[in-house]
Amino acid sequence: xxxxxxxxxxxxxxxxxxxxxxxxxxxxxxxxxxxxxxxxxxxxxxxxxxxxxxxxxxxxxxxxxxxxxxxxxxxxxxxxxxxxxxxxxxxxxxxxxxxxxxxxxxxxxxxxxxxxxxxxxxxxxxxxxxxxxxxxxxxxxxxxxxxxxxxxxxxxxxxxxxxxxxxxxxxxxxxxxxxxxxxxxxxxxxxxxxxxxxxxxxxxxxxxxxxxxxxxxxxxxxxxxxxxxxxxxxxxxxxxxxxxxxxxxxxxxxxxxxxxxxxxxxxxxxxxxxxxxxxxxxxxxxxxxxxxxxxxxxxxxxxxxxxxxxxxxxxxxxxxxxxxxxxxxxxxxxxxxxxxxxxxxxxxxxxxxxxxxxxxxxxxxxxxxxxxxxxxxxxxxxxxxxxxxxxxxxxxxxxxxxxxxxxxxxxxxxxxxxxxxxxxxxxxxxxxxxxxxxxxxxxxxxxxxxxxxxxxxxxxxxxxxxxxxxxxxxxxxxxxxxxxxxxxxxxxxxxxxxxxxxxxxxxxxxxxxxxxxxxxxxxxxxxxxxxxxxxxxxxxx
Numbered sequence: 001x002x003x004x005x006x007x008x009x010x011x012x013x014x015x016x017x018x019x020x021x022x023x024x025x026x027x028x029x030x031x032x033x034x035x036x037x038x039x040x041x042x043x044x045x046x047x048x049x050x051x052x053x054x055x056x057x058x059x060x061x062x063x064x065x066x067x068x069x070x071x072x073x074x075x076x077x078x079x080x081x082x083x084x085x086x087x088x089x090x091x092x093x094x095x096x097x098x099x100x101x102x103x104x105x106x107x108x109x110x111x112x113x114x115x116x117x118x119x120x121x122x123x124x125x126x127x128x129x130x131x132x133x134x135x136x137x138x139x140x141x142x143x144x145x146x147x148x149x150x151x152x153x154x155x156x157x158x159x160x161x162x163x164x165x166x167x168x169x170x171x172x173x174x175x176x177x178x179x180x181x182x183x184x185x186x187x188x189x190x191x192x193x194x195x196x197x198x199x200x201x202x203x204x205x206x207x208x209x210x211x212x213x214x215x216x217x218x219x220x221x222x223x224x225x226x227x228x229x230x231x232x233x234x235x236x237x238x239x240x241x242x243x244x245x246x247x248x249x250x251x252x253x254x255x256x257x258x259x260x261x262x263x264x265x266x267x268x269x270x271x272x273x274x275x276x277x278x279x280x281x282x283x284x285x286x287x288x289x290x291x292x293x294x295x296x297x298x299x300x301x302x303x304x305x306x307x308x309x310x311x312x313x314x315x316x317x318x319x320x321x322x323x324x325x326x327x328x329x330x331x332x333x334x335x336x337x338x339x340x341x342x343x344x345x346x347x348x349x350x351x352x353x354x355x356x357x358x359x360x361x362x363x364x365x366x367x368x369x370x371x372x373x374x375x376x377x378x379x380x381x382x383x384x385x386x387x388x389x390x391x392x393x394x395x396x397x398x399x400x401x402x403x404x405x406x407x408x409x410x411x412x413x414x415x416x417x418x419x420x421x422x423x424x425x426x427x428x429x430x431x432x433x434x435x436x437x438x439x440x441x442x443x444x445x446x447x448x449x450x451x452x453x454x455x456x457x458x459x460x461x462x463x464x465x466x467x468x469x470x471x472x473x474x475x476x477x478x479x480x481x482x483x484x485x486x487x488x489x490x491x492x493x494x495x496x497x498x499x500x501x502x503x504x505x506x507x508x509x510x511x512x513x514x515x516x517x518x519x520x521x522x523x524x525x526x527x528x529x530x531x532x533x534x535x536x537x538x539x540x541x
Contacts, residue, residue: 042071048079055081070097145190149541152183152282156534158211163523167514171528175211182206185246193252199270201247211532254307262305266321268367269299271306273315274354276363276401279416279444279460284486284502284534287376288460292418292442293399295374295385295465296367300348302326303340317352323372346371362402369395374422374438377465378480378511381438384424384467394425409449413458416444422465438480440465454492461485466511479515482508482526496540506530 045051045062052058061079065071071093073079085093112119157178160171183205190198249263249270261271269275277291290297303326306319323346327338337344347370354363371393373385385395401418424436442462450457466480488502507529508514514527521527 042073043069047077048073050078051081057081064097068097068100070100072096142190144192145188148187148189149539150183150185150187151539151541153537154181154183154207154212154534155179156212156532156536158530158532160528160530162514162528163525164514164517164521164527166521167510167517167528171530177211179210179212181210181212187247196250196252198250199247200245202243203246204241204243206241212534257309257311258307259310260305260307261319264303264326265301266304266306267299267301268304268319268321268348268350269297271304271308271319272317272350272352273308273310274317274352274356274361274363276354276361276403277416277418277444278403278405278414279446280458282538283458283460283488283500284504284536285460285484285506287440287464287484288442288444288462288486290375290418290420291363291399291401291416292440292462293365293397293401293420294376294440295369295395295397295420295422295438296350296365296399297420298348298367298369298372298375298397300346300369300372302346306350313355313357315352315354315356317350317354320347320349322347344371348372359407360402360404363400365397365399365401367395367397367399369397374420374440374465377438377440378467378482378509378513380467380478380480380512381422381465384436385422395422396425397422409447411447413445413447416442416446418442420465436467437469438465438467439463450489452491456490456492457488458490459485459487464509478512480511482506482511498538500536500538501533502536503533504531 042048042065045058045065051061061071061081071079155178158171158175160168160176162168184203186202188200188202190200192198245265247263247265247267247270249261249266251259251261251270254260259273263270275291279288281289283289287294290299300321300323302321302323304319304321306317308315308317322338322340324338324344325340327336329336330339330342330344331337332344339345341347349368350365351367352363352365354361369385371386373382373395374397376382397420399418399420401416403414403416405414406412419441420439422438424438440463442460444458444460446456446458448456462484463481464484466482467478468480470478484504484506486502486504488500490498490500492498508526509530510517510528518525518527
């Protein structure tokens with residue numbers, strides 16, 4: 001386009017500016033030509049020696065150069081941004097930019113014509129997506145809440161052996177049937193800021209009277225499944241098949257690295273910055289779900305609050321839970337015994353320090369329990385910590401747990417291991433490891449993508465919490481120990497459905513109680529042992 005043509009078109013593009021007389025002296029033809037000749041446009045704002053980043057229009061000028069390439073300078077390499085511009089210079093500059101925009105527009109028109117059919121298909125799909133999104137928005141129950149559910153079917157049975165025939169036959173009669181049970185959990189996760197979490201969990205099931213629901217009538221929890229350990233606790237007076245609140249807590253960040261949790265029904269591990277195990281918590285035997293320390297990680301459930309801190313892999317957690325916080329009487333002579341900080345609060349205080357790297361982690365934990373025994377173990381170890389029958393009431397527990405995972409799936413499994421020790425006291429004094437004590441340990445292995453991609457194979461071995469010394473409680477070393485094993489293989493049928501067959505064995509589930517019965521009967525070997533199998537089907541939605 002010739003110069004005089006540009007000069008004729010530019011005023012129209014500028015909105016037909018109000019006419020102002022201009023003499024030949026007002027028109028700097030050399031300057032106008034600098035803006036009108038596109039071949040001389042600069043490619044970088046750094047080519048102007050008199051334009052600095054501190055200039056108020058620096059960014060605007062840079063955008064014009066980089067996006068459209070329609071700005072020219074003067075022969076001496078300057079822009080002269082503070083010099084007054086004539087209307088002709090303004091018209092030439094605008095026209096140069098319009099030329100570039102026209103080129104881009106023509107190119108877009110050509111591309112649109114070439115891909116006309118494809119664009120029509122995409123438009124139809126976008127219109128369809130918009131309709132579906134509109135339908136979802138109109139029917140969703142909440143814009144801030146997500147629902148996640150887990151439904152589990154368990155078909156299985158226990159068999160019992162041992163040296164005491166009467167005891168063995170009694171358990172075969174009471175818990176030897178093949179049963180079919182279910183467990184359902186619905187998690188409603190709500191966030192108001194994108195960083196906080198309000199969790200509401202509804203749960204129901206019917207494990208209470210099964211062979212997997214609460215263990216033996218003498219009090220052991222060895223045979224309780226990890227998936228229903230809370231089943232007996234939350235049913236209460238409502239019985240089986242009743243939907244109840246299993247979790248209700250609010251979690252939110254405080255400052256840099258701190259997270260606080262408070263809830264009317266929150267569990268100990270909900271308020272820990274890390275869980276020191278990668279062995280699945282819902283496999284078979286309940287004793288393998290506590291990172292090797294069922295006394296320290298007793299998963300007390302109730303009203304509570306906690307705070308954790310994380311930085312550079314390190315973390316520190318502190319929390320308190322009262323299992324009877326909803327009750328009003330601080331005196332254990334009343335049925336509504338409870339409160340916060342009372343002797344019958346069923347309370348725990350937990351402190352954990354840990355470190356989590358990309359594929360391994362380790363944690364040490366201390367837990368003070370009053371009226372809450374180890375979550376799993378022999379009858380003597382569990383009942384003693386619960387203060388039943390005026391036995392030991394206060395328990396001080398320490399645990400050390402760690403895990404390691406291979407960076408790629410193969411024949412090398414992930415390894416989780418843990419050990420715990422507990423000291424029992426009849427009062428609320430400080431830890432007294434010279435008195436009654438118990439221990440526990442476990443090792444869990446898991447192979448991801450075992451045989452078939454997506455499937456998993458696992459096994460664990462360990463000793464449930466067992467009394468190791470009696471102190472003043474008895475005059476001999478108790479024979480309370482026993483071993484536990486489990487093997488399982490998970491078939492991942494679909495992304496949301498898995499089927500897990502498993503077998504398990506408990507060598508001495510009754511501990512010292514069973515040994516006392518064996519001695520009284522004049523027999524050798526464990527009074528009772530337990531072998532069982534099951535098939536668990538899990539649906540996630």
